[in-house]
Amino acid sequence: MDSVRHLVVGAGISGLAFADRLEGDDYLVVERDEEIGGYCKTVRRDGFVWDYSGHFFHFRHPEIERELVARMADQRILVVQKDSRIWYADRWVDFPFQKNIHQLPQDELVECLHDLYFRAEAGEGRAGEPSSFRDMLYAKLGRGIAERFLVPYNEKLYATDLARLDVDAMGRFFPHADVADIIRNFKDSDNASYNATFTYPEGGAIEYVKAIASSLDPARIQTGERVVRVDLRRKVAETTKREIAFETLVSAAPFPTLLSLCGLPCDEDVYSWNVVEVFNLGFDRKGPAGIHWAYFPQRELSFYRVGFYDNIFGQDRMSCYVEIGRPRGYQTDERGREATLARVLSDLRSVGLVSDHELVASHHILLDPAYVHITKDSVRDVEAKKRALATRGVFSIGRYGSWTYCSIEDNIVEARALADACNVAARAG
């Protein structure tokens, strides 16, 4: 039987960032896919560069960005001032919606403002603190703003009833705004958000992954090998190829998958998520200029967001990603894919993004899971079970391993903190 001190499950950004930070080389990364990268893979087709839907980077830790960039000497890193918009009533409104209601038709502005001001009297949300994500939208922003954008948009994205989600389901990614912010923005536009500028390597998101993996011994990353069982008592992982004894197992697999690998119960009611169906599309000519991505709250449109790589790269052919929120369990086949693509193209035409364009290249992927449904129960259960697993030397990290909403930088921070703790423990003997 093979044996290793640190067995890492998953060669996405989290697993690789953990291995990169470890002292010594007593580790092995096993990855079920044939390639490293997880959700940060990049596809190149007919001159187009696409990720698994838009993956743009907003670093909060300049030292992490500097370190990654230093390892990407061959890359031009684009720094882009974000232009994100909402398609609303046949016009573009700046994002976030709640800070730009002055761009709506006048009667709608009046209604949004009225509902915002009198939301408490109208009993929006429920009495006391809001108890769900849906309640929070009404309680903080009033019915007009909630029902025109925030509720329909997020229902399309999450593909679930927003009353199921925790108040803080989007964490720092929700653009909060109070009455003063909203009214101030009427005059002095300030649409600052967590991602007001973003960076993007010309080779796509995979370049960040390659930068992290560049310090690792390729022989210690095994692709095409899936972990199928973990024996917690013997501290042995069974893969599709062999058995591996470990001291520490670090998993970036989705948390419900890890529970099942370890033979632990996973409550179906506690763990739910959406699937995002992504079409990357390349056309023969330019689309709308300037916009980096756009939000579509209309229930009759298939997609909730469309992004434009050509406006990031400065290209003259429209290159876009289209995201569709699907409920958990969604699957499709070639016929289903073709039918959805036809619907997407028709919807793109109906909002004027495509006219006489010819589609010259496309790519399709299902991200499953994509956005986990964060609820009070899921937060409690993940915390308790992660603590219990840690006592057996099993650590779950990453966006899906921690069952949360976060960025790749957050993944790096979390993975490094765990590696630092492992290094301290190893030094102490």
Ligand SMILES: Cc1cc2nc3c(=O)[nH]c(=O)nc-3n(C[C@H](O)[C@H](O)[C@H](O)COP(=O)(O)OP(=O)(O)OC[C@H]3O[C@@H](n4cnc5c(N)ncnc54)[C@H](O)[C@@H]3O)c2cc1C
């Ligand atoms: C639609 C969408 C848009 C996003 N946009 C952005 C963005 O713009 N900016 C940003 O910073 N972040 C973005 N993210 C988040 C980002 O994708 C994740 O934070 C990051 O990719 C998570 O990396 P990870 O290593 O934790 O997980 P993953 O990338 O999921 O990696 C886990 C790896 O584990 C492997 N694995 C699973 N089970 C097994 C097994 N049994 N055996 C072996 N291997 C296994 C998988 O194949 C995978 O490679 C976005 C996410 C989504 C869904």
